[in-house]
Amino acid sequence: MSVPATDGWVRLHPLSPVLRGVRLVIPAILVTAQATARGGSTGIRLAVFLGLVAFGAVAAMVSWLVTRWRVDGGTLRIETGLVRRDSRQIPLSRLQAVDIVRPLLGRVLGLSELRLRLAGSHHGDARLAYLAEDGAEALRARLLALAHGLAEETPAPPELPLFQLPTPRLLASIALSGLGLTAAALVVVAVVVVTVSPPAAGALLAPIVGFWMTGWRRLNSEFDFAVAEAPDGLRLKGGLLETRAETIPYGRVQAVRITEPLVWRAAGWCRVEVDVAGQGHARRGDQEGVRVTRALMPVGSREQALALVARVMPWPLPASTRPPRRARLKSPLRYHFLAAGFDARSAITQGGRVCRATVVVPLSKVQSIRCVQGPVQRHLRLTTLHLDTAGRNLHAVLRDRDAAEADWMMGELPDLCRAARQR
Amino acid sequence: MIALTMTTDALDENWRRISDRVPHMRLTQLLAIAVPPVAALALVLGVSGALLAAVVVVVAMGGSGGLTYAFLLARYRAWGYREREDDLLVRRGCLIRRVSVVPYGRMQFVDVIAGPFERSFGLATVRLHTAAAATDARIPGLDQAEATRLRDRLAALGEARAAGL
Numbered sequence: 001m002s003v004p005a006t007d008g009w010v011r012l013h014p015l016s017p018v019l020r021g022v023r024l025v026i027p028a029i030l031v032t033a034q035a036t037a038r039g040g041s042t043g044i045r046l047a048v049f050l051g052l053v054a055f056g057a058v059a060a061m062v063s064w065l066v067t068r069w070r071v072d073g074g075t076l077r078i079e080t081g082l083v084r085r086d087s088r089q090i091p092l093s094r095l096q097a098v099d100i101v102r103p104l105l106g107r108v109l110g111l112s113e114l115r116l117r118l119a120g121s122h123h124g125d126a127r128l129a130y131l132a133e134d135g136a137e138a139l140r141a142r143l144l145a146l147a148h149g150l151a152e153e154t155p156a157p158p159e160l161p162l163f164q165l166p167t168p169r170l171l172a173s174i175a176l177s178g179l180g181l182t183a184a185a186l187v188v189v190a191v192v193v194v195t196v197s198p199p200a201a202g203a204l205l206a207p208i209v210g211f212w213m214t215g216w217r218r219l220n221s222e223f224d225f226a227v228a229e230a231p232d233g234l235r236l237k238g239g240l241l242e243t244r245a246e247t248i249p250y251g252r253v254q255a256v257r258i259t260e261p262l263v264w265r266a267a268g269w270c271r272v273e274v275d276v277a278g279q280g281h282a283r284r285g286d287q288e289g290v291r292v293t294r295a296l297m298p299v300g301s302r303e304q305a306l307a308l309v310a311r312v313m314p315w316p317l318p319a320s321t322r323p324p325r326r327a328r329l330k331s332p333l334r335y336h337f338l339a340a341g342f343d344a345r346s347a348i349t350q351g352g353r354v355c356r357a358t359v360v361v362p363l364s365k366v367q368s369i370r371c372v373q374g375p376v377q378r379h380l381r382l383t384t385l386h387l388d389t390a391g392r393n394l395h396a397v398l399r400d401r402d403a404a405e406a407d408w409m410m411g412e413l414p415d416l417c418r419a420a421r422q423r
Numbered sequence: 424m425i426a427l428t429m430t431t432d433a434l435d436e437n438w439r440r441i442s443d444r445v446p447h448m449r450l451t452q453l454l455a456i457a458v459p460p461v462a463a464l465a466l467v468l469g470v471s472g473a474l475l476a477a478v479v480v481v482v483a484m485g486g487s488g489g490l491t492y493a494f495l496l497a498r499y500r501a502w503g504y505r506e507r508e509d510d511l512l513v514r515r516g517c518l519i520r521r522v523s524v525v526p527y528g529r530m531q532f533v534d535v536i537a538g539p540f541e542r543s544f545g546l547a548t549v550r551l552h553t554a555a556a557a558t559d560a561r562i563p564g565l566d567q568a569e570a571t572r573l574r575d576r577l578a579a580l581g582e583a584r585a586a587g588l
Contacts (some may be wrong), residue, residue, distance in 0.1 A: 278553060367555035369524040378520070390554035414510050414524050421528065421586045
């Protein structure tokens with residue numbers, strides 16, 4: 001359990017410095033290897049290695065000693081830093097999502113990291129690294145209860161499973177994605193090159209490793225993926241070595257995207273992603289920076305996708321209409337997918353060139369409306385409408401609508417959005 | 424229906440324009456950027472004896488400067504904003520036309536910025552920020568008094584109608 005300090009302040013788990021320190025061992029080995037390459041006796045190598053490890057251990061220990069947190073009414077306070085004190089107050093009513101992350105070694109030691117996602121935070125997510133596993137879950141339930149304005153002691157509500165990703169399908173989906181197909185093609189090319197001229201094959205090694213690493217990362221993060229519904233939000237769970245459990249409170253979803261890549265369409269598969277508010281300024285080297293939208297469903301059938309979307313946005317999706325035929329001249333490659341529509345609750349848009357992408361945005365989440373008309377569009381009497389949301393990278397684009405229709409939409413949409421906000 | 428002027432070119436009386444000192448400011452900016460290099464080049468050419476080349480350079484640069492100024496004038500005329508009951512409309516652009524609608528309740532904060540050129544002409548830019556990074560609502564070249572008025576009004580309206588994310 002976490003170590004209680006004075007008056008409600010709590011320290012992180014005492015094993016946290018171990019976990020943080022271990023992360024420094026690999027860089028230490030690298031630096032030592034570099035020192036070795038430059039030449040130097042065993043004694044110096046050992047001294048460099050031990051010095052780095054000792055420095056890391058002391059830094060991790062100090063960081064643990066000076067970090068403490070407490071829940072104070074509706075705010076979570078985290079204090080950290082030895083030289084530069086950093087005291088963060090997190091109003092829980094602004095909480096956008098809560099994640100529990102368990103790295104491999106953390107699972108061995110029984111530790112988890114709690115990440116709190118906030119809107120408009122420039123400093124990345126607030127983190128508590130690390131807490132005991134059951135402590136992290138209890139704290140998550142407590143924070144979510146407070147975020148929903150309930151009593152602090154409200155127990156974590158029961159979950160209702162909505163979706164479970166079978167492993168064979170995940171493997172097949174990775175193999176059939178653009179990534180998997182490119183990697184396979186590269187292997188074939190490499191085999192051919194090796195038989196023809198072996199020395200040239202070395203150049204292909206880096207891209208092959210890169211593609212396999214990306215594929216592995218997807219497998220690692222989406223393995224055994226499951227979605228469950230709880231009264232305090234949607235629960236997403238998954239991971240092979242490092243597991244993540246995310247909770248997205250209801251009403252925090254800014255946009256949903258359903259993507260259907262070319263090969264997947266033959267199998268009737270699609271991917272569902274959700275976007276929550278935030279500025280997307282992830283720390284350097286953070287996986288979050290790569291994976292900005294969260295998969296709500298890594299791969300599944302269209303029916304499953306629509307069922308999940310209906311859970312996030314519990315109202316019927318609006319009907320969409322296609323832009324006029326002359327839009328083909330302006331967007332020849334994506335005209336076949338273009339469609340858009342809206343009603344009083346949400347807007348739906350469809351686009352994409354090879355990969356069909358459908359975006360649904362609740363009108364209550366629209367931050368601003370823009371319409372843009374370039375010279376070609378003006379000539380063809382077409383206009384593109386953008387509905388901006390606070391999400392990190394999804395927003396609805398009603399592309400190449402008839403100009404008169406767009407004018408009408410620009411008259412209607414602000415009022416509809418305002419009504420949706422006040423609903 | 425509100426004509427949002429994607430189909431019409433003219434700004435009607437409902438739209439407010441930006442200050443008529445903006446063309447002067449744009450001209451000053453253009454001259455400040457273009458005159459020193461052109462003068463230097465013409466001087467070098469003239470001193471080295473290529474008088475004809477110097478004249479050609481000056482005339483060509485003068486012509487393209489004139490075209491640029493005409494374009495900047497067209498852009499200046501396209502700027503307009505309109506305070507409606509619940510939202511602010513901003514339109515701009517002559518080649519690519521844009522109209523933005525920003526509800527007062529969605530505004531996170533309002534900035535008033537004035538660069539050295541704007542300051543010397545007594546102008547300022549008002550910029551609106553919402554929680555969406557894509558929101559692109561700024562109004563440059565406002566009279567400083569008008570910029571302050573707009574900022575205060577927007578801030579007051581934003582507070583009165585603030586909506587959560």
